[in-house]
Amino acid sequence: MPGMSTEASRLRACRLLLPFLLVLTVALPARAGNGPVVQTWTLDNGARVLFVEARDVPILDVAVEFRAGSAFDPSERSGLAAMTQHLARFGAGGLGEDDIARRLGDVGAQLSGRIDVDRAGFVLRTLSSRPERIQALDVFARVVQSPEFPLAALERERTRIGTNLREEATRPGIIASRQFFAAAYGNHPYASRPLGDADGVRALTRDTIVDFRRRFYSGVSAVVSIVGDVSRAEAGEIARQVAGTLPAGSVRPTLPPVPSLAAAQSRRVPHPSLQSHILIGTPAASRSDPDYFALLVGNHVLGGGGFASRLTVEVREKRGFAYSVFSSVQPWLDRGPFQIALQTRRDQTDEALAVVRSVLFEFLSKGPTEQELSNARRNLVSGFPLRIDTNREVLDLVSAIGFYDLPVDWLSQWSKLVERVTREDVVRAFQRLDPQRLVTVVVGAADEPPPPAVLPQQQPRLR
Secondary structure, eight states: OHHHHHHHHHHHHHHHHHHHHHHHHHTSOOOOTTOOOOEEEEOTTSOEEEEEEOOSSSEEEEEEEESOSGGGSOTTOTTHHHHHHHHGGGEETTEEHHHHHHHHHHTTOEEEEEEOSSOEEEEEEEEOSHHHHHHHHHHHHHHHHOBOOOHHHHHHHHHHHHHHHHHHTTSHHHHHHHHHHHHHHTTSGGGSOTTOOHHHHHTOOHHHHHHHHHHHOSGGGEEEEEEESOOHHHHHHHHHHHHTTSOOOSSOOOOOOOOOOSSOEEEEEOOOOSEEEEEEEEEEEBTTOTTHHHHHHHHIIIIISGGGSHHIIIIIITTOOOSOEEEEEOOBSSOEEEEEEEEEEGGGHHHHHHHHHHHHHHHHHHOOOHHHHHHHHHHHHHHHHHHTSSHHHHHHHHHHHHHTTOOTTHHHHHHHHHHTOOHHHHHHHHTTSOGGGOEEEEESSOSOOOOOSSOOTTSOOOO
């Protein structure tokens, strides 16, 4: 029976891969602060390749990504990018869905997809031994270069995903996120959700998916990342195998610039949830922003540093308004969001909001203390080896280097650039976040307007 065959394959996969995953988890030593060495080259069709040779364990990780994220969805086809990436794994190069699963399972390989606003692509993890590697890469290359988008799979996934999206749309956290991005990005493509919405997914056809792939899955748009137990010569062969027959394409897809907010926006959405879901923020920084490291270090002090951050101390520890409160900066191709997020009891929503605003405005006005800055730099640098102590984590960072055109020595320079951040750097970077133009979204509290998103008169106006 096909089901028994698939199950047997999965069991064999576990037996093959488990010992090495355990080794990878507990025995791989943290790399030194210098970071791994990244080699890079370009295929004839324009695809950029980045390779890190890692012989610690017999594992190979490969990713192929394209400028084909949800921000490239046509306005009337929400969810098209996600469905194109998702459906490619259900039939490719003459292999059906079960064939793909069985062939990968037989050799203990794992195939996954990933998509965000900018990127869409596929990731393969396999044993590096030649028989297993050859079979896994053969399947992977078919998925990347010859997806068939079978109609039966499209109809099934369209129904399943549409049902999930309709259910998600009732959750207060999802509602808050949608309201935030709609307010912060307006008509810009970053306002849409990566998975789309139920109406958009329902309208997708096989023709629209095939056309989207033809337009965005090209060599000039592709980044191939390889990390693992192979030589440079073998990596070259692998890159050509998984991406070498993609059409070259002409130009890399681009996005319109993110417009600045004209004024503060406040949205309050009634919801019967026990807690209010609160988001505060604004478009902030791109991945190539020269203030990236100043924002990274400053955010660590404000709300990204866990229990030591100002927001956690003031909102959670001193007042008990929230179990968790944090801030983040998400750099994308264009300006991704700076966000503060928390949940609090509905009857203390305005009190919690007032404290968050006070902490934020104080930080925007005066920045961190020298002691806070020193602690943040030390914490980030000491924790960096833990971010690159597995091949999968290195693959994720190397993929970002390739996709966002970061310097090839970005990993080896990371700690030095963090250590160079000064208090003046942080103050300058955060003063770009105009407190007069923040978005505030509250979902769950009574239908009353939140406090105005402006600075108190006695505080100096930034810029």
